[in-house]
Amino acid sequence: MHPKSKVSLLALSAAAVFGSAAAAYANGELNLYSSRHYDTDERLYSDFEEMTGITINRIEGKADELITRMEAEGANSPADILLTVDTSRLERAKAAGVLQSIESEVLEARIPSYLQDEDNQWFGFSQRARIIFYDKEDVTNPPMSYVDLADPAYEGQVCHRSSTNVYSQTLLSAVIENHGEEAAKGWAQGLVNNFAREPQGGDTDQLRGLVSGECDISISNTYYFARAVRKDVDGLDQEALANIGWVFPAQDAEGAHMNLSGGGVAANAPNLENAVRFLEYLASDQAQQYFSAGNDEYPAVPGVGLSASVATLGMFKPDDVDLSAVAQNVPTAQQIFNEVGWK
Numbered sequence: 001m002h003p004k005s006k007v008s009l010l011a012l013s014a015a016a017v018f019g020s021a022a023a024a025y026a027n028g029e030l031n032l033y034s035s036r037h038y039d040t041d042e043r044l045y046s047d048f049e050e051m052t053g054i055t056i057n058r059i060e061g062k063a064d065e066l067i068t069r070m071e072a073e074g075a076n077s078p079a080d081i082l083l084t085v086d087t088s089r090l091e092r093a094k095a096a097g098v099l100q101s102i103e104s105e106v107l108e109a110r111i112p113s114y115l116q117d118e119d120n121q122w123f124g125f126s127q128r129a130r131i132i133f134y135d136k137e138d139v140t141n142p143p144m145s146y147v148d149l150a151d152p153a154y155e156g157q158v159c160h161r162s163s164t165n166v167y168s169q170t171l172l173s174a175v176i177e178n179h180g181e182e183a184a185k186g187w188a189q190g191l192v193n194n195f196a197r198e199p200q201g202g203d204t205d206q207l208r209g210l211v212s213g214e215c216d217i218s219i220s221n222t223y224y225f226a227r228a229v230r231k232d233v234d235g236l237d238q239e240a241l242a243n244i245g246w247v248f249p250a251q252d253a254e255g256a257h258m259n260l261s262g263g264g265v266a267a268n269a270p271n272l273e274n275a276v277r278f279l280e281y282l283a284s285d286q287a288q289q290y291f292s293a294g295n296d297e298y299p300a301v302p303g304v305g306l307s308a309s310v311a312t313l314g315m316f317k318p319d320d321v322d323l324s325a326v327a328q329n330v331p332t333a334q335q336i337f338n339e340v341g342w343k
Contacts, residue, residue, distance in 0.1 A: 028053060028054055028055060028274075029054065029055050029056075029057060029271060029274070030054050030055070030056050030057070030080050030081065030271055030274045030275060030278055031057050031059075031078045031079055031080045031081070031270070031271065032045075032056055032057065032058045032059070032079075032080065032081045032083065032278075033058075033059050033060075033061075033066045033069070033070065033079045033081065033082050033083070033266070034058060034059070034060050034066075034081075034082075034083040034084070035060070035061060035062055035063040035066055035083065035084040035085060035089070036060075036083050036084070036085060036261065037060060038294070038295050040290070040293075040294030040295050041290075041294070041295070043290050043294060044282070044287055044290050044294075045058075047286065047287075047290075048278060048281050048287075051281070052274075052277065052281075054274050054277070054278075056278075059079075063084040063085070063086075063089040063092075063093075064089070064092075066082060066084070067082070067089075067092060067093050067096050067098055070082065070093075070096070070098040070266060070267075071096050071097070071098055073268075074268070075268050076268075077098075077266060077267075077268050078270060079098075079266040079268070079269065080265065080266055080269040080270065080271045080272070080274060080275040080278075081263055081264070081265060081266060081269070081275050081278055081279070082098065082099065082263055082264055082266060083261075083262070083263035084261070084262070084263065085166075085259070085260075085261045086166045086167070086170055086259055086260065086261075087124075087170060087259075087260050087262075087323040087324070087326060087327045088166055088169060088170055088173070088326075088327040088330050089166065090117070090122040090260070090262055090263075090264065090327070091117075091122075091324060091327035091328065092327075093122070093264065094117065094119075094121045094122065094264070097267060098266060098267050099121040099122060099264040099265065099266065099267055100121060100264075100265050100266070100267045100269070101119045101120045101121050102120055102121075102264075102265050102275075102276055102279075103120070104120075104276055104279065104280055106280040106283060107120075107123050107279060107280060107283055110283040110301050111123050111124060111125075111283055111300055111301065112300070112302065112320075114320045114321070114322060114323060115127075115260060115262075115300050115323065117264070117324055118322075118324055121264050121265075122262050122263065122264035123262050123263065123264065123279060123283070123300075124260040124261065124262040124300045124323070125261060125262050125263065125282045125283065125287070125288070125291065125300050126260075126261045126262075126288075126291035126292075126295070126297035126298065126299060126300055127258045127259065127260055127261075127297060127298040127299070127300055127318070128221035128222050128223045128258070128259045128261075128297055128298065129221070129222045129248065129256045129257070129258055129259075129298065129313075129316065129318065130167060130171055130219060130220070130221050130222075130256070130257045130258070130259055131219070131220070131221075131222055131246055131247060131248050131249060131256055132146075132149070132217060132218075132219060132246065132247040132249055133206070133207060133210060133217070133218050133219070133220055133225065133244055133245070133246045133247075134210070134216060134217045134218075134244070134245050134246070134247070135210050135213075135215075135216045135217075135243060135244065135245075136243050136244065136245040137243060138216045139157070139216050139217060139245075141153075142217065142245065142247050143217065143247065143249070144247055144249065144250075144251075145249045145250040145253060146171070146175060146187070146249050146250060146257070147179070147187060147250075148249075149187075149190075149191050149194065149217070149219070150186070150187045150188075150189075150190025150191050150193075150194065151190070151194075152190070152193070152194070154194045154216075154217060155193060155194050156194065156195075156196050157194060157196055157215065157216040157217050158191060158194040158195055158196055158215065158216075158217045158218065158219075159195070159196050159197060159199075159206050159209040159210075159214065159215035159217070159218040159219075160191065160195065160199050160206065160218065160219050161199055161200075161201065161202065161203065161206065161219075162199040162200065162342075162343055163199065163334070163337035163338075163342040163343060167203070167221065167259060168199075168337075168342075169330050169333050169334060169337075170257075170259060170326060170327070170330070171219075171257055172184060172188060172329075172333040172336060172337070173326045173327065173328075173329035173330050173332070173333045174257045174319065174321060174326045174329075175187055175188075176329045176332055176333060176336075177321050177322075177325050177326050177329055178254045178319070178321060181332060181336075184333075184336060185336045185339065185340065188336050188337065188340045188342055189340040191342075192340050192341055192342050196209070196214055196215045196216070197209075197214055197215070198343055199342065199343055202224075203220040203221050203224040204220075204224050204228075204233065204235075204236070206218035206219060206220045207220055207224060207225060207228070207236055207244065208235040208236065210243075210244055211235060211236065211240045211243075211244075212235075221259055222296075222298070222310070222313050223295060223296040223297050223310075225241070225244070225246070225313065226296035226307075226309040226310050226312065226313060227295075227296045227309065228241055229241065229296075229309045229312050230296060230307075230308070230309035246313065248314075248316035248317070250319070251316065251317050254319045254321065255316070255317040255318050255319040255320065256316050256317065256318055256319060257319050258298075258318050258319060258323075260300075260323060261291075261297065262300075263279060263282070264279075265279065283300070283301055285301070285304055288300065288301045288304040289304060289305065289307075292304070292305070292306050292307040292310050293307040296309050296310055297310070298310060
């Protein structure tokens with residue numbers, strides 16, 4: 001299989017994608033299941049192949065479908081690596097038993113402890129801060145924390161994604177972890193009271209809402225804004241961006257909530273050594289810079305330089321809450337969403 005081929009998850013069986021069992025188990029290959037859908041990741045794969053001589057075979061699809069597939073394949077799964085976005089999905093993969101614990105001095109040294117699973121079943125490789133954006137003309141006193149978003153002073157001003165979105169779920173889960181369940185429920189109710197419109201759209205749509213005037217305040221991951229700084233994004237030209245301000249929340253408290261992109265070694269990885277080597281490569285300075293320059297993310301490894309688009313947003317204090325604990329709060333968060341009417 002050509003290393004740059006992309007294959008629909010549901011269209012082909014693993015045998016059709018990877019060929020015979022003998023080919024899938026070849027020493028010079030790595031079988032990657034990925035829900036990251038960014039063209040810029042091509043550079044990650046091609047450079048790893050060039051450096052190591054290991055051919056990367058890929059299946060790409062939605063995270064839940066990939067996890068379900070790995071469960072169904074069981075011991076016969078050809079998957080070596082699962083890459084996905086958001087801690088809750090990484091924890092879901094761990095709970096499903098499709099990942100395994102690994103030992104790597106490189107990963108332990110380079111990835112901060114709060115960005116890795118306590119059992120070394122997954123590691124974070126890039127981050128997106130979920131922060132507050134606002135219309136600089138209409139908002140002179142923006143909320144400085146997530147808690148402030150529920151202040152009645154902002155009634156009818158806030159736009160946010162739906163409760164079914166994993167970013168919404170993880171943010172509320174972090175509020176539960178940092179402030180307790182009762183406080184989190186009060187916060188969610190207050191935020192619903194302040195909605196300018198029913199939750200809808202993706203993160204870019206929350207930023208577009210500021211431009212259209214539907215919202216005065218919105219919440220989005222940093223890389224959506226940084227991407228618009230770097231290249232043309234419909235509805236977010238440079239004039240529009242100039243009128244958008246931002247706040248890294250809770251800088252005098254827990255810090256800004258972080259969403260994580262990461263991966264782990266598959267439980268039945270036929271190419272275990274290659275899989276560990278690939279994860280170690282993702283923690284290298286070179287790969288970390290690709291995450292920032294190619295997809296406008298913050299590196300997971302401390303001290304790695306930021307791309308110009310990400311540097312526009314600046315540095316900040318991140319929330320170093322245990323992300324495994326946050327992921328375990330998702331069911332409680334969903335219950336709260338239902339109780340407060342967050343659609």
